[in-house]
Amino acid sequence: MEDQRAETEPEWADAVPFFYQPxxxxxxxVPNKLxxxxxxxxxPQLxxxxxxHHGKPELKDMENHKRIYCENFFxxxxxxxxxxxxFIRDRQGKILSCYAGTINQGDNFDFSEVILxxxxxxxxxxxxxxxxxxxxxxxxxxxxxxxxxxxDLILLENQLPYFLLQDLYNFAMPVSCFYPRSEVQAQEQDNRQQRCFDLDKICYCLPCRGRSHLKDHSVLTVEAAESVHPFLKLTCEFFNRYSKGKSVRNGVTIKHFTDLVRHFLCxxxxxxxxxxPIKNIYDARKLKAAGVNFRLLKEVGFVIKGDESHDCNFNLACFTSMDLKLTLFCVKxxxxxxxxxxMALEQFQYPxxxxxxxxxxxxxxxVDTVEDVNLLIESGILVNKIGCNETVANLINKLCVQIMDDVSCYGGVCGQLNKHYGISFWNRHVAILKGVYFKDLWTGSSTILGLFVLVFSIIGTMKSLEHNLI
Structure with missing residues (x-):
């Protein structure tokens, strides 16, 4: 039986999780400059x-609620x-090594109690x-x-190491589905994930109270257990608004919740x-005037791709169009x-x-102006859920203040856009004409009427001259 257990137990059953070795x-x-x-x-606001941020007076209202949740856990x-x-004390040095910054410890500060x-x-x-x-x-x-x-759980300064949460979950979760307490305690000898046995097949129990779709004793078969750690699954469910269906594969490093959200957005x-760094490129309106078509890219995460195409049968550079594809950016x-x-995490951890x-x-x-935001909204790339488009433009323009950009993954796209803008003089001049004389229905109607008046005036003048010559 021991050999069978050794062959079938999942990797996360070990006391040291495989997701993150700090x-x-x-x-x-976060630096003051940023x-x-x-x-x-x-x-944190709540x-x-x-x-x-422990002990701040403005956050004390939630301390009682945290302790109520803890009592319910016990x-x-x-x-x-x-x-x-x-369990926390034994790992205190390991936990402290994950924090970069001074920890202000007052007279009544008990680190293990706070972390627990x-x-x-x-x-x-x-x-x-x-x-x-x-x-x-x-x-x-x-x-x-x-x-x-x-x-608040996503804030960079408001984190616990993910390996700690996962280890603690493994250590504390009960197996009360099939056996009395005394028998379960007898099986706990090496601080591994607690186990229960179902006939000739090993199964791993999640808490009976834990999962709405696992009501029948919450038993997870070996095959399913090996695919994802149960606490990782709980975590992804809680932050499912950011995952967009993207999963965390085995072996992917998850350091904390900020890092998890970054994984979903990448x-x-x-x-x-x-x-x-990213080269200077023209704003969205000028690129649109130069024949750049903004397209929605249906991929997970924030991605930008450039695809060049030719609409002209003669393949002339002046008629070249280009597709700039961006994934959806919903502003809330x-x-x-x-x-x-x-972004602050990336500046430290992923430069x-x-x-x-x-x-x-x-x-x-x-994005330089509201008109650029309007264009991206019309193209289906940007969704504004905060009201004023000017607010969105200001938000985008301020996000990168004090952000370093020594390396880039979009240098090729920038080069494509600048090259395209340089050779698309015909598209730009046509766009100027459209902007001046056909920017709306009334301006276009006036332009057409003016053209008719001009044509008829020329014809009338020519006939008058012809009549005088005769």
Whole structure:
């Protein structure tokens, strides 16, 4: 039986998870130079997670709710509070090594207690949200409150290492589906994921209370268990508004929730990077006048692609058109906060593959005025859910303030656009004529009427001259 267990147990059953082996810091304080651009975007407004913002008076209202969630968690686990706290103490050095920044420890500051309460709160919140988002729990009962907590959980300074949450979940989750407590305790010897046996097949139990679609004892077969860690699945469900159907493959490094959201927003495929920043390109209106067609790219994540085509049978450069394809960018109330924190993480953790920073640096080049925003909305690339289009233009123009752009994955697209603009003089002059004389129905009607008057005047003058000559 032991050999069978060794052959069939999933990788995540080990005490040390395979998703993340912390070898350097991954949770940072946002530098003042970046924070001053929009301080509220980097500061929790409702709830503190981790040591950086713990104890702030404006966040104390949620501390009681966090402890209530923790007490509810203890009712469903076989572990005592002291066992769980000891679990945190044993990993305290490993946890501290993930934080880059001073941790202000007051007289009553108990690091292991703070981390334990926050971690159990998150696990309990995710399980309750997965079981029934409309339940009576204070946070989940109010959609506004749930959304506000979700936004605070994405902030870069408001994180716990993901390996800790996953380890704690493995350590604390009970198996109470088939066996009495005494028998289950006898099976716990190596701090691995608790197991139960179903006849001649090994199965891994999730909490019986945990999943609405696994009501029959919440049993997960070996094959399903190996595909995804149960806590990772809970996490992705909680942040499903950002995943857009994108999954996290086994072996992908997840450092914390900010990193997870970045994973969802990044392109699915690797892109080529060059050691030069994004080149200056013309704004969306001028590119449209030069024959650039803005198309919606139906891919997951923020991606930009350039495709050149020829509409003229003679293949003349002056008649060349180009398609610029961009994935959908939906602007909501929380967009600035989420994007800024992901971009701040990229500046520290992914300076050579900052996909989100590069996307918005490119968008900043495209958008100068409200007219550019209007054009992108008409093209179906941009969706405005915050009201005024001028606000969207200001948001895009300010997102990249104090953001470094030493490398780029869109250098080739920029080169294509600039080359196309340089040779498309015919398209630009036709666009100028359209803008001046046919910008709307009344201007176009007046232009046509004026042309008729001019033609008839010329004909009348010619006939008059002909009559005088005769």
């Amino acid at each position: 070898d350097k810091r991954c949770i940072y304080r 924070r001053k651009v929009n301080e509220a975007a980097y500061t 709830i503190s997670i981790g040591p950086f 009712t469903g686990t076989l572990r005592s509070k002291e066992e769980l706290k000891s 309460v926050d971690a159990l709160f998150i696990i309990q919140l995710f399980m309750m949200d997965s079981e029934n988002p409309e339940n009576d729990y204070h946070i989940l009962r109010s959609r506004w409150l749930r959304k506000a907590v979700e936004q 392109p699915a495929e690797e892109m080529t990077w060059v050691d030069t 109330d929380e967009t600035e906060c989420v994007v800024r924190n992901v 050579d593959s900052a996909y989100i920073c590069e996307y918005f640096l490119f968008m900043d080049k495209l």
